[in-house]
Each structure stands twice: as structure tokens, then as C-alpha cells.
Amino acid sequence: MELVNESPQDCLKRVFDFRKDAFRAIERRCPGKTWLKTSLCNIKKIIFINSASRSGSSLLFSILRKIPGVYSLSGESVPFFKLNNLSFGRFPSDEIPQNTVINPGVLSVLSRDFINDLSVTGEENNIFEDNALAEEYIEDIVLRLPMQWPQIYFSYDSLKSLVTKAFVSYKDTRKVFRSEEFYLDLFYFLRQEYKLINPYYYDLPAQAIKNRFPGLKIPSGPPSSILTIEEPPFITLSPRVKATKADILGSILLLKTSVDSYRMKFITSFFPEAQIKIIQLVRNPLGCINGLRDGWLHRGFFSHNLKSFLSASSGESKILKISGYSELSEWGKWWWNYDLPAGWQDYIDRPLEEVCAFQWYSSNKAIQKYLEDHNGESCFIRYEDITKSLVSRAREIEKIADFMGGLCDCIGRLGLDRLPVIQATEEPRPFRWKDRQEQLLPLLQINQIRQMCAQLGYDKDNFGEWF
Numbered sequence: 001m002e003l004v005n006e007s008p009q010d011c012l013k014r015v016f017d018f019r020k021d022a023f024r025a026i027e028r029r030c031p032g033k034t035w036l037k038t039s040l041c042n043i044k045k046i047i048f049i050n051s052a053s054r055s056g057s058s059l060l061f062s063i064l065r066k067i068p069g070v071y072s073l074s075g076e077s078v079p080f081f082k083l084n085n086l087s088f089g090r091f092p093s094d095e096i097p098q099n100t101v102i103n104p105g106v107l108s109v110l111s112r113d114f115i116n117d118l119s120v121t122g123e124e125n126n127i128f129e130d131n132a133l134a135e136e137y138i139e140d141i142v143l144r145l146p147m148q149w150p151q152i153y154f155s156y157d158s159l160k161s162l163v164t165k166a167f168v169s170y171k172d173t174r175k176v177f178r179s180e181e182f183y184l185d186l187f188y189f190l191r192q193e194y195k196l197i198n199p200y201y202y203d204l205p206a207q208a209i210k211n212r213f214p215g216l217k218i219p220s221g222p223p224s225s226i227l228t229i230e231e232p233p234f235i236t237l238s239p240r241v242k243a244t245k246a247d248i249l250g251s252i253l254l255l256k257t258s259v260d261s262y263r264m265k266f267i268t269s270f271f272p273e274a275q276i277k278i279i280q281l282v283r284n285p286l287g288c289i290n291g292l293r294d295g296w297l298h299r300g301f302f303s304h305n306l307k308s309f310l311s312a313s314s315g316e317s318k319i320l321k322i323s324g325y326s327e328l329s330e331w332g333k334w335w336w337n338y339d340l341p342a343g344w345q346d347y348i349d350r351p352l353e354e355v356c357a358f359q360w361y362s363s364n365k366a367i368q369k370y371l372e373d374h375n376g377e378s379c380f381i382r383y384e385d386i387t388k389s390l391v392s393r394a395r396e397i398e399k400i401a402d403f404m405g406g407l408c409d410c411i412g413r414l415g416l417d418r419l420p421v422i423q424a425t426e427e428p429r430p431f432r433w434k435d436r437q438e439q440l441l442p443l444l445q446i447n448q449i450r451q452m453c454a455q456l457g458y459d460k461d462n463f464g465e466w467f
Contacts, residue, residue: 006151008089008227008305014153015146015229016083022143022156023112035115038245039108040270047404049256050264050370051281052363053338054291056383058422060281061256063397066414067404069251071120071243074140075235076257079147080113082229088304093342095366098265107270116143119240120247124177127239134171137239138163141186148201148234151224152194162189179238180204184212198223200299203233203422221331222302232300252404259339261363264370276376279400280367282456283383285360285449286440290432292356296325296337307334310348324352339363357443361452368455379403382457390417 006014027036047064051057065072081087084106088094102110117140127133142160146152166189170182187199198216199209201223209216223232243251253274260267268276295301310318319326319333326332336344341362347355371378385396393416401411443449444460453460 006226008308011150011226012083012085012229015150018146018154018156019083019113019143020109022139023116025156026139033116034118034242034245034248035112038115038248039111040114041111041272042245043248043253043271043274044250045252045405046271046274046276047252047254047279048260048264048276049254049279049281050261050367051258052261052283052288052360052367053258054288054295055281055283056386057256057258057281059419060279060381060386061254062420062422063414063416064400064404065254066122067401068121069405070254071118071247071251072254072256073114073117074119074144074237074240075230077114077255078257078259079230080110080117083113083147084110086110088340089309093262093344094259094340095262095342096266098269100266110270115243115248118243118248118253120243120251121241123239123241124179127177128171133239133241134167136242137237138167140237144230144235144237145190147229148232149194149197149223150229151226152196154194158193162193165189177239179236180208183236184208187213201232201234202236204236219299221299221329222305222335225305225331227305228302231303258363261366261370262339262341264366264374277403278371278374278376278378279381279403280371280378281381281383282364284458285357285443285453286437287383287432288360289353289356289440289443290436292338292359293324293352293436296352296356297328301337302335303338304336304340305334306336310334318348321349322347322352322355323350325355341366353439353443354446357446357449361448364452364456365448377403387419393419 027033047070049057049060049064061072064070078087086096086100086102086106091097091100123130123133127137138160141163142156145159145163146154163186166186167182169189170177170185174181183202183204184199187197190197198219199213200206200216200218202209206218222228268274306320310320320336321327322332339359339362341359343358343362347358350358379400381396381400385392387393394411397414397416398411444453450460
């Protein structure tokens with residue numbers, strides 16, 4: 001059932017309460033969960049991947065999380081911050097001031113959300129034989145779905161029953177578990193009860209969805225008219241072994257969230273005992289801006305519904321007038337995509353390419369500023385060196401592994417010969433930005449863009465390196 005005319009705050013509270021009740025039920029059945037025995041302040045080692053959106057952080061994250069001795073979240077941390085009122089709305093942008101005071105109860109819930117989501121290794125091959133792993137996987141999906149579909153009223157018992165039914169059916173008809181294949185089966189069961197769930201909002205191949213649901217329309221706007229908690233394309237979960245207290249005390253936590261660029265001093269305050277290192281991942285501005293532009297015009301990447309904020313802040317009804325975006329649809333007048341840097345109000349009536357350039361610049365500027373003030377270690381990586389060849393990729397991953405703590409013996413087991421396609425609007429190809437070079441090249445005349453290019457080592461006269 002969809003709840004209409006619900007405020008974003010009421011919607012968030014309903015999802016928050018759903019998860020609170022679900023965690024209570026899990027605790028009653030399994031009192032030994034890691035999130036009951038430890039907290040964020042116990043984490044000892046953290047590697048942050050800091051980058052602008054569309055710089056390849058999801059790709060790098062998918063590679064590095066396979067390294068033995070590393071544990072990680074399922075995806076980004078944004079949904080947990082939104083649920084705990086630590087996001088835009090409480091603050092005027094995605095930036096969170098360092099001196100923000102957090103209620104101890106909020107910190108406890110945030111710690112629970114983080115630690116319950118932490119996992120170590122994939123175990124798809126074992127899930128049919130491991131009942132405990134299967135039960136945990138089902139619970140993870142049940143906890144995740146309301147964050148992906150906040151406009152739907154879910155009953156915990158009925159949702160868990162549906163997910164369990166889908167898993168049992170899949171297990172009875174398959175010899176090998178594949179998460180992508182399972183999710184397509186899961187959607188079949190879920191849509192019998194919740195018609196609003198649309199598989200096209202997930203990070204899955206569109207052709208596979210079309211084959212399974214041939215009559216289903218590909219959407220164009222946001223998945224909810226109210227708000228997004230997890231931003232689409234939604235992640236699909238794979239069975240993974242949960243991090244233990246021993247992992248938290250001795251292994252490396254890998255974190256990747258694009259908006260972390262604006263809130264590093266705030267986030268690192270959660271980890272007072274941790275050694276923190278930064279992987280600074282950069283990408284040339286034209287490739288990154290082109291990727292951002294594609295995402296703004298895609299059915300995913302909706303981050304903030306600005307309707308109430310625009311009206312409340314000005315005392316009059318205002319809308320987004322981003323040319324190349326806002327005029328294309330009704331929802332384009334309200335919905336912002338990707339990160340929301342400080343100063344975004346100055347860009348609500350600019351061309352889409354300039355908005356994307358502003359996002360690229362703002363994120364990289366925030367990262368540079370943090371690294372200047374930060375006394376810890378950092379490792380500089382270019383997206384182009386990860387993608388241009390297997391030899392280059394292996395060299396860069398070995399460099400990162402060494403930076404992480406001498407884990408180089410694992411390189412051969414990371415499957416570097418085939419790069420996964422993650423959170424993509426279309427198949428990656430070299431120099432895709434050249435399809436729009438007439439719109440993009442003038443951006444290099446903007447002073448702050450040109451200066452940031454120089455700081456990051458991108459020579460505007462050598463496009464041969466900008467694929």
C-alpha cells in the first residue's frame with residue numbers, strides 16, 4: 001500500500017520505526033549480533049575513497065572490498081544519515097559542520113545501522129547449504145527494501161514472508177545462487193503485493209529486466225514523489241559474511257560515499273580510535289561532467305526533493321530552472337541529482353553542464369581542503385589509470401593495496417581482467433564525452449575549473465589522457 005499526502009518527515013519516521021521493530025525482532029532471535037557487542041568508536045583502521053560523483057568510486061570500491069582483511073558497507077552510508085536526520089533539510093546542503101552535536105541515542109542507532117551492514121566476504125556459493133547465512137541474507141533484504149521504497153507501507157511479517165517465499169522458490173529450482181537472477185525472482189513475488197516496486201530502478205541490466213517483465217514500462221522520473229532515502233539505481237544485495245568484533249578490532253574498514261567529501265571532519269569524529277587513510281580518486285572534468293549530465297537525465301541518481309525547501313527559504317514559490325533538465329518534466333522543477341554542495345542556490349537557473357561542472361569542482365575542492373588540513377596518509381589515484389589497460393590497472397591496485405597495508409599478494413585473485421559495470425547509465429567507452437564536446441569544452445574556460453584541472457594534473461592541452 002502506498003501512503004499518499006505523507007510528509008517527508010513522517011515518511012522517514014515510518015521507515016525508521018520499521019527498522020527499529022525489525023532489529024528488535026532480530027535481537028530476540030539472535031542476541032549475539034555484532035552491533036550489540038561493539039560500536040563505531042571501536043573501529044581501528046579505515047580507508048576512505050574520496051572522489052567527486054561519477055569518478056569511478058563504485059568501481060574501485062567493488063574491486064578493493066574483495067581484498068582479504070577488508071570489510072565494508074553494502075553500499076554508501078547516505079541512507080543511514082538520512083534516517084537519523086543528519087542530511088540536507090537539517091543542514092542547508094550536503095555539508096555537515098564538524099561541531100554538529102549528536103544525541104547519544106542517535107549515535108547509538110547510527111552505530112547499529114553501520115555495524116549491522118558491515119560484511120567481509122561474498123558467500124554466494126554456500127548460501128543453499130548455510131541456513132544461518134540464508135536467514136541473515138533474507139533479513140538484510142527486508143531491512144533494505146523500505147529504504148528503497150519509502151512511499152510504501154510495509155508490514156515486517158508480511159515482507160519477510162514474501163522474501164522468504166521467493167528465496168525458497170529460487171532454491172528449489174536452481175543449483176547455483178546468482179544474486180542478479182534471484183532479485184528478478186524476488187521482484188516477481190514482491191510485485192504481487194507491492195505494484196509500485198519497479199525493477200528498472202535497480203542496478204541491473206535493463207535487458208534482463210525486460211526479458212523477465214516484458215510489459216513493464218521503463219520509468220523516467222524519481223521512484224517516489226516524496227523523497228529518496230537510498231538513491232537509485234538501488235543496490236542489489238549479495239550474501240556476505242557479517243563482520244565480527246574481531247574484524248572491527250583488527251581488519252580494515254573500506255568506506256565509499258561521494259558526499260563524504262563535504263563532511264569528512266564530521267564523519268571521522270565517529271571513529272576516535274581509528275587510523276584513517278584517504279584514497280583520493282580523481283577523474284578528468286569532461287569525462288566526469290559528462291557522466292553527471294547523463295545521470296541527471298537518467299531514471300536514477302535522484303538525491304533531494306527541493307520543493308518545500310525552495311518555497312520555505314524564499315517566502316515564495318520557486319522552482320529549479322536548470323536548462324537542459326527542468327523543462328523536460330514536471331519533476332525536473334524540484335528534484336536535484338547527486339551531491340548538493342554549499343552554494344547550490346546560485347545554480348538553480350544555470351545550464352545543466354554548468355551545474356555538473358559546479359559539482360565536480362566543489363567535491364574536488366572539499367577533498368583538497370581536507371587533505372591540506374589532515375595529517376594522515378593519502379594515496380592519489382586517477383580513474384583513467386584504473387580503466388585504460390589491465391597492466392595499468394594491476395599497477396594501480398597494487399599501489400593501493402600496498403598503501404592499505406601490504407596486501408599485494410591478493411592482486412591475482414581480484415579478477416582485474418574483467419571490470420564490472422556498476423551504476424552506469426550506458427556501457428562505458430573511451431572518450432564518451434566527445435559526443436558533447438561542443439557543450440563541454442567551453443567549461444574549461446571557467447577559472448575555477450581550469451585551476452582545479454591544474455591542481456589535479458589534467459593538462460587541458462593533452463586530451464589524449466582524458467578518455
